[in-house]
Amino acid sequence: MSNPIYVTQPVLPDLKEFIPYLEQIWAKKILTNGGPLHQQLEQELCDYLNVDYISLFNNGTIALITALQALDLKAGEVITTPYTFLATAHAIVWNNLTPVFVDIDPITSNIDPKKVEEAITDDTVAILPVHCYGIPCDVVALQVLATKHKLKLVYDAAHAFGVTCNNHSLLNYGDLSTISFHATKVFNTFEGGAIVCHSAEMKQRIDQLKNFGIVDETTVNDISLNGKLSEVHAALGLLQLKTIDQTLQARGEVDHYYRELLADIDGIRCIQRENLEKDNYAYFPIVISEPYPLSRDELFEKFKQHNVFARKYFYPLMTELSVYQQYQSDTPNAKLLSEQVLCLPMYPALEGSDIQKIVQIIKGRI
Structure with a gap:
């Protein structure tokens, strides 16, 4: 493996x-x-x-x-x-x-x-x-x-x-x-x-x-x-x-490569990072919905089968944890996003070949 x-x-x-x-x-x-x-x-x-x-x-x-x-x-x-x-x-x-x-804005999170x-x-x-x-x-x-x-x-x-x-x-x-x-x-x-x-x-x-x-x-x-x-x-x-500026530049390159490779996949939406003079590309979250053939959890498990460890970030919601059940609220946008979001691997040393592999898994070619 x-x-x-x-x-x-x-x-x-x-x-x-x-x-x-x-x-x-x-x-x-x-x-x-x-x-x-x-x-x-x-x-x-x-x-x-x-x-x-x-x-x-x-x-x-x-x-x-x-x-x-x-x-x-x-x-x-x-x-x-x-x-x-x-x-x-x-x-x-x-x-x-x-x-x-x-509740949250479903576009910005x-x-x-x-x-x-x-x-x-x-x-x-x-x-x-x-x-x-x-x-x-x-x-x-x-x-x-x-x-x-x-x-x-x-x-x-x-x-x-x-x-x-x-x-x-x-x-x-x-x-x-x-x-x-x-x-x-x-x-x-x-x-x-x-x-x-x-x-x-x-x-x-x-x-x-x-x-x-x-x-x-x-x-x-x-x-x-x-x-x-x-x-x-x-x-x-x-x-x-x-070296922080080099770190941010490398993260930006990973972010841009992901967006280029994921642009044409139905049911996969990259959360946008807009109107920033300077970004840090802290995470790379994607939102999975129809007509993509797999649910978020199914894609998450498929990644693990190929030794790729994404993260359901943020899931579950605070209000779904037992310690916060007394603070219930109606937040449908947050709930839906928490059930659809998956953060892909993101760090400066991530190889282009690894990014390609991740995207090929998403496309169902692996």
Whole structure:
């Protein structure tokens, strides 16, 4: 059997280039707590992403939990999408807030602003959209709603590293945006994440919250978590930044090749990535419907028979999980997409021959 083709493969620098960073860490004996490499990575990320303030975290989930805590939201409801990863909804519940799930736009896969407005009540305190697959939400419409109803707007931008639209970094929209640097992401530090904010005062608050709420040696103002990123993770991030543009270019080439080969297959729709000045090509989702002869699940199983491991991303919906059954909502677009979508393998080192094989499987020629 041929070698397995997984849905993703992490980008890693040459190990020889990593060693000098480790030697620096060993020499300074500073392993965490905002060391020199951590500080350097924050500055370089601000420069690269064109944002004013960024706070590094040990993962994207803790960053999202902390972002909601930093806004001092009163008890109430947070409107979000059911078409997302667990972390989005978990962060809401961890903050003793109530998730309200509304439907998505079936074309973009992102939360539908019209459905958001319909769901706003006197109990609503925030909106938490997701830039799904790195495709921008309707940031203008969502900001209008947040301003009109005096709601906080926090973006789960886990997939959106480096994306720009409307001549702005996508991370600059809303009150706060959070990013993930997990191993499966476009930019990874093994594990990691960040919050982007807009003032020095908010960054100071976030930095205190990610360190147990400690203000100084004798003062603790909040009950919060330990979200600090280590120097080893920061070192990897500094190396990854050196080649991130080549990484994005290679991902773009894979994306374009897929679209060229899949263009004429009835019942296979590639989710579009439009109106972006800079894209990161975070995922390659296809939507499977009639007249394609196989269901999504049948194609998924066929791939596995040929040692290709795609992913049903996102399935099941949050509202179909037992832990979220108490938050039921009517989201037919999200449900249908979750039953039809399949993310194909996508990473810079994916060979053209492997892409051809994947498409031949879809076409029924293998």
